[in-house]
Amino acid sequence: MKEKKTIVLAGNPNVGKSTIFNQLTGRNQHTGNWTGKTVEISEGICETEHGIFRIIDLPGTYSLYSRSPEEEIARNYLMGEDFDSVMVICDGTCLERNLNLVFQVMEICPSVMVCINLMDEAEKKGIRIQLEKLEELLDVPVIGISAHSRSSVEKCRKFLETAGKQKNCLIPAKDIRTRMKEAEAVCRQVVSAQPYPDQRDRKLDRIFTSRKTGFPVMFLLVVFILWMTIFGANGFSDFLLTVNFWAGEKLKIILEQMDLPRWFCGLTADGIFRVTGWVVSVMLPPMLIFFPLFSLLEDFGYLPRAAYNMDRPLECCKACGKQALTMCMGLGCNAAGITGCRIIDSPRERIIAVLTNVFMPCNGRFPTILMVISIFFTSGAVWKSSLIPAVCLTALIIFAAALTLLVSRILSETLLKGVPSFFVLELPPYRKPQIGKVILHSVRDRVLFVLMRAVMAAAPAGALIWILANVKENGSSLLAVCTEFFEPLGQVMGLDGVIFTAFLLGFPANEIVMPIIIMAYLAQGAIGNVTGLEEIREILLSNGWNLQTAVSFLIFSIAHWPCAASAAAVRRETGKISWMILSCLLPAVTGFVLCSLINILLEII
Ligand SMILES: Nc1nc2c(ncn2[C@@H]2O[C@H](COP(=O)(O)OP(=O)(O)OP(=O)(O)O)[C@@H](O)[C@H]2O)c(=O)[nH]1
Numbered sequence: 001m002k003e004k005k006t007i008v009l010a011g012n013p014n015v016g017k018s019t020i021f022n023q024l025t026g027r028n029q030h031t032g033n034w035t036g037k038t039v040e041i042s043e044g045i046c047e048t049e050h051g052i053f054r055i056i057d058l059p060g061t062y063s064l065y066s067r068s069p070e071e072e073i074a075r076n077y078l079m080g081e082d083f084d085s086v087m088v089i090c091d092g093t094c095l096e097r098n099l100n101l102v103f104q105v106m107e108i109c110p111s112v113m114v115c116i117n118l119m120d121e122a123e124k125k126g127i128r129i130q131l132e133k134l135e136e137l138l139d140v141p142v143i144g145i146s147a148h149s150r151s152s153v154e155k156c157r158k159f160l161e162t163a164g165k166q167k168n169c170l171i172p173a174k175d176i177r178t179r180m181k182e183a184e185a186v187c188r189q190v191v192s193a194q195p196y197p198d199q200r201d202r203k204l205d206r207i208f209t210s211r212k213t214g215f216p217v218m219f220l221l222v223v224f225i226l227w228m229t230i231f232g233a234n235g236f237s238d239f240l241l242t243v244n245f246w247a248g249e250k251l252k253i254i255l256e257q258m259d260l261p262r263w264f265c266g267l268t269a270d271g272i273f274r275v276t277g278w279v280v281s282v283m284l285p286p287m288l289i290f291f292p293l294f295s296l297l298e299d300f301g302y303l304p305r306a307a308y309n310m311d312r313p314l315e316c317c318k319a320c321g322k323q324a325l326t327m328c329m330g331l332g333c334n335a336a337g338i339t340g341c342r343i344i345d346s347p348r349e350r351i352i353a354v355l356t357n358v359f360m361p362c363n364g365r366f367p368t369i370l371m372v373i374s375i376f377f378t379s380g381a382v383w384k385s386s387l388i389p390a391v392c393l394t395a396l397i398i399f400a401a402a403l404t405l406l407v408s409r410i411l412s413e414t415l416l417k418g419v420p421s422f423f424v425l426e427l428p429p430y431r432k433p434q435i436g437k438v439i440l441h442s443v444r445d446r447v448l449f450v451l452m453r454a455v456m457a458a459a460p461a462g463a464l465i466w467i468l469a470n471v472k473e474n475g476s477s478l479l480a481v482c483t484e485f486f487e488p489l490g491q492v493m494g495l496d497g498v499i500f501t502a503f504l505l506g507f508p509a510n511e512i513v514m515p516i517i518i519m520a521y522l523a524q525g526a527i528g529n530v531t532g533l534e535e536i537r538e539i540l541l542s543n544g545w546n547l548q549t550a551v552s553f554l555i556f557s558i559a560h561w562p563c564a565a566s567a568a569a570v571r572r573e574t575g576k577i578s579w580m581i582l583s584c585l586l587p588a589v590t591g592f593v594l595c596s597l598i599n600i601l602l603e604i605i
């Protein structure tokens, strides 16, 4: 009979806890080269020759006295939950700082193991750690590993079996200064060479974070990523749309041959299948390129540098510099960005970050935005036809970031008054991304995750849109009644009733906005023969779209209301419905005011 034990992985942020957790359990916890990725507890199972271990991955914490929400989660778990042993993961390149937490954990837990990770990086920096001596001094089991290597994972699995077998390691509580001195004394005995400053990191930091080059490099990086995304995605999207159209036709024929009711064939083939197929066709190709490139930058260690650059503008808006990290996360998914706001310690600044995250265009909005930009802002050769939209999209992201800053400033001058708090943002070392693993993980954990969520929303939404477009009252469909009702409001904003209704119906997921627009314009209750950008362009132009409609559409895409998942995340993170309502009103009012102003200005000109 195998023994069953619960082992908790604790440690400073960015030391590789989640990487070890994934290796041991086969789970796909998100990892990345910056502090504070894990903000929730995860668990998984690791089975070895002699035991079955329930492994708990905690958010990183520098100390058990910390007060930020994700660090509190770690502390509360260690102090209040039932487990057999704690494995404190340490960073081999800065053992002294990590030992403080080891001592603090030993003050409250009778069974502690120490795993020194990142030994490969320590070795590269010329640091040697005498593991046996450390084990002797701490009087707890110690191993040294590099979580990326297979042999280390095996070693770590074996190490799990020592859990709970050593004697009680509880030590008396002491003040933090004494503990720091003890950590220093231990390191003096076991760390045989001091690290020499990493010249390569310094040079790179001079490029990525200096006042002269920080922002231009950031701009070029974003343009490059978006250019690659658009360049690679457009053709693939067109191909998938053609396949989707063909498959939809075939499905309809098969269903009709089965003598099923006409309404059922329409609902299934034209509603559910076509809308879902559309969402997959336009979302999958850009995500397949954008997410892996973004993850490579993240693993390389660039995100905290971007946050460092953004610190000054955010401070001017009396918001927290760490908000830049949550804004970057929002580019992937606003719901994830909102949850990630837990890394911000001050409740005031956290709420500002939560309320404004939705201004960053998420991946659900990217494909539609890209499509409109590609239709209205492209010309010339192939490279130009993707470079110009990439620059336009970058400008839109800068505009979204500027709106976030402006609204943050307004909030911190009115509802959420206060001075910016002091915070420390650690700049992690640059790490060579594990290209294969990063691509695999981002495709599996991000692309498929976001796509599945979009499909789950698109399928019922497709059915609903089909019903709205096909159920007729006095000769006009319910969708037409809705669009007519919102026509005056849409006109004020330089849009039309169809576009406004599409954004309203897109509340479950932003991805379905464009299919609704096309269905409503075609008045067929189906997306019809739409197999590429050219057809969409024709449909939009013949329904009165011009450059001004496109600009208003893009602005309203940035600032309307959060999707259902993001609104739920705001409610969860703030604990109040009133904040959730405000998170919907803020962007909606901002979008309405901006679009109306532009419309009035253009009419005057
Ligand atoms: N070179 C090297 N990189 C590693 C090793 N272990 C982890 N990493 C990298 O270190 C970064 C941080 O890893 P995570 O597992 O996310 O760290 P974490 O401790 O869970 O971080 P938080 O959740 O923020 O507390 C990632 O980019 C990993 O790929 C290692 O042994 N060697």
Ligand SMILES: [Mg+2]
Binding pocket: 017, 018, 019, 030, 031, 037, 038, 058, 059, 060
């Ligand atoms: Mg983690």
